[in-house]
Amino acid sequence: MILSTSLNSTRYSFFDKLKAVDYFLIIIVAIIGSISVISIYSTESGNFSFYTKNHLTRFLVFFSMFLVLSFVRVSVWYRQAYIFYILGILLLLLVIFFGISASGSKRWINFFIMNLQPSELMKIAVIVCFARYYHRIQSSDIQSYKYLLQPIILLLLPCYLVITQPDLGTAILIAGSGMAIIWLAGLNLKYFIYSGLILLVSLPFVISFLKPYQKSRILTFFNPERDPLGAGYQIIQSKIAIGSGGLLGKGFLQGTQSYLEFLPEKHTDFIFTLFSEEFGFVGSMVLILLYTLLIYRIIRIGFSSRTFFSKLYCFGFASGLFLYIFVNIAMVIGLLPIVGAPLPIMSYGGSSMLSIMLGLSIVMSCKIYSRDPIGN
């Protein structure tokens, strides 16, 4: 009987809140965080210097932020969902005018304490926004064109802004997590099939719009040996690193591929490669298991939530998180083309860390305030 209680917020004692916290989830995040610090430490050949220090600081700051923000009522998130989304769009627009460029793309805004990448925040904003959007729509209305068109626009706008930065990877992740919620909300399967077909038909057209480096990445994916020293270099070297790790890995700080700088982008997109080279198949499985447990806990929280917003958000975030992890790992083991996509928590990068921790704090808020009724 969700709606039988008053619309006023339920009162929670501090003790109630602490009791409701999912400590298991916090422990998993802490473990993954520790692994990430160790891995970044290894990219610097065991020197506690710039990257490690930065990463550790960021993790500690955002991890604390996650814990604190967990106590923000879920209804606040619900109410501010659209504001969050609009804020995200505004930041993306700001990037166009005041953004910082690096290696050919303009993705960041300088906020003095850190360079913020709004597209990363947008990943969460889209999920929150869609959770709210579908929260109030009746299941019978979902298939109507009006309710079909609105979310498509809501999704295409940020995707377009991100693609033009250009950042294909993040755009795909935003689109993917948005689609996940639309799917969860119950949109007819045929629409997904249709849109899939449309994408397939328009693929040649889309490719013609891609930047040359993006095209070459896709071609390289199909045949990395096409250009072993150029576009194919990253994926070949990544596979060598992972493959040579074997069952137990080369050992901590012993990964020759990364230590000898054969591995590009080892701090960011290829952090899994480094980890896998040093800790082998067993280590990789442990890390994947930790991620799986994390996703499982989030879904579990979703199940125990009483509101559609919480459910949609948790399931949506879990799906998004899975997508980020899958795309990153699949990419470095040569299952997907190289599109810039960081591994959540593990990869070096403040915005990514911020958005994941923010996302997690909303999940935790869903848990703590699971009895909160929210809006109509």
Place this chain on the structure above:
Amino acid sequence: MIKKTDNLNKNKIISRRLFVLVAAKIALLGIVTSRLYNLQISEKQKYEVLSDKNRIREWKTPPQRGIITDYFNNVIADNQRVYQVHLSLEEVSNFNNSIFKLKNIISLKEDEIKKIYEKKEKSKPWDTLIISENLSWKEFSKLNLYLHELDGAKPVLSTSRYYPYSNDLVHVVGYVGDATIQDIQNKKKIEENFVPGLKVGKIGIENSKDTDLIGKHGTKRYEVNASGKKISEISYNKETQGENLRTTIDLEIQQLAQELLKNQAGSICVMDIYTGEVIAMASSPTYDPNKFTHGISTKDWNEIKNNKLRPLLNKSLAGLYSPGSTIKPLVALAALEYGIIDTKFKINCKGHDHPYELYGERYHCWKKNGHGLMNMRNAIKQSCDIYFYEVARLLGVDKLSLIAKRYGLGSKVLEDFFSEERKGIVPSTKWKKQVLEQPWYLGETVITGIGQGYIQTTPLQLCLMTAQLANGGFKIKPNLIYDKEIDLDIIKSKIESEKNKSVSQNILKDQEFKYYERLYRNPNNLKLVLDAMYGSTNEQFGTSFRSRHKEDRYKFAGKTGTSQVKRITDQDRELDLDLEEIEYKSRDHALFIAFAPYDKPRYSLSVLIEHGGSGSKAAAPLANKLIKKILDRHELREKIRKDLKNIA
């Protein structure tokens, strides 16, 4: 207000849809896991190899050449410490700049710089370029002073070939130079051990024995990073030095021989008549092999190449000369062996007014007034041409050719040891038909009898011929590298048993002889010839009488030769010019063959002076000095021989 039923419905949809999503996630997770399993478990070895290939790079270190010594262990080809500057390309930020700076410090010439740029084109980015192979100490210390300004430049202490007796042994030892593509293709050992900057033998022993001398390259394995920079040394498989070689050469005799030939074109060969050891093999003029080690300059090369006396030609074994009268002992021996004449056979030599005549052609003796009535001993001693015209006519060129070949003419003395050695020509009727496709004329037989005409020999062949006459007529195995298998005592006992062997009738037929087999039918024939040679040197009227040694222990026997380089016309004979009045190119070659000591022969030698005039004046006097030295050093050589035998 959302209706209750709708809520339930919505909940159901979400749960169902989530279930599908989770199923999809599990499937994708399965794919990732199996891929990881594939990479890390199934194909682990493949990727391990690739990873090692990535991180480990091999550098070959140059092998050290073996040392070459003379018989007495004097080093004649050494490895010397040199100062070099190498440029490690991966550490150079601006190549042009580095070269410019180096140019000012170690004074590189324009053509050297051009060569460096050519080399750089062929190098890989992680290679090391040798900028200068041989710096002076001054340049090297200056380089060290400015080293901080030169990124990638490395002062290196290396070794390179050095010939301490430079000019004296170049025709024996040869020299080394950079390996060319042909060298690498031709010799597997060079290909296996090739390292940029590797020196290989170009000529002489350095070339013939390259495979033994070269050694084995070392391998340094380094861990490198992605840009090829060395991080750490993993292993160092040290290079090995090539075999050391002991030659049969006596450095002192060789040096004396070169000294005697100074400022003349010619050759001196000295051989042990039993062991076949080449004790000296001098050729003049010579050149400095050290100039070739680091690449010879164009100026030096042109100087050597354009020298009219042809220093590059190893005259001992690649120079072809008519043997002239040095062939006479052999002609006499052949005639006696075949029983054409006996020792009492006489011819009257009556001077230029009464020449030898055959089918209207006239053949003169060298002596204007004639020798008078000559028997064989006197004919050899005084080198009467008329006598040998007639003997040759009676003998026939084919029998002469057979005996000449038997005693070492017409084939390579050192077999294939030196690629430049030449066979020469021992003419026969068959040879002329096959090679020149013409019939043989009797007149040609007549002049072959005095070593003129088609017959062509090398000084080393004449030396071998003399050795095989002097040792009593036994085939020996000439050699230049000390070989413990060749044992003097064994050879002497073999010869002793051969002497007493009964000879088959076939001895005078064309046949192959084994080493140390007897080559003659009747020992008295040989004795007579050797005795005549004794007379030639030690008795009045002998052609080399003036070059004799009076002391018994140095007494030797020899035979002079004067080889015409052009036909002597009647006008020439009329003029009878002194040597200095004849154009250099038209002067006769002077030859002399000898063996010593006479009573117990042990060494043979041949002397050739190109365009030196008569053998008795130009060549024989050199033998006098040489033989004294050879015999003085005999005891010492025998001591070394004993020592070497004891070691073995």
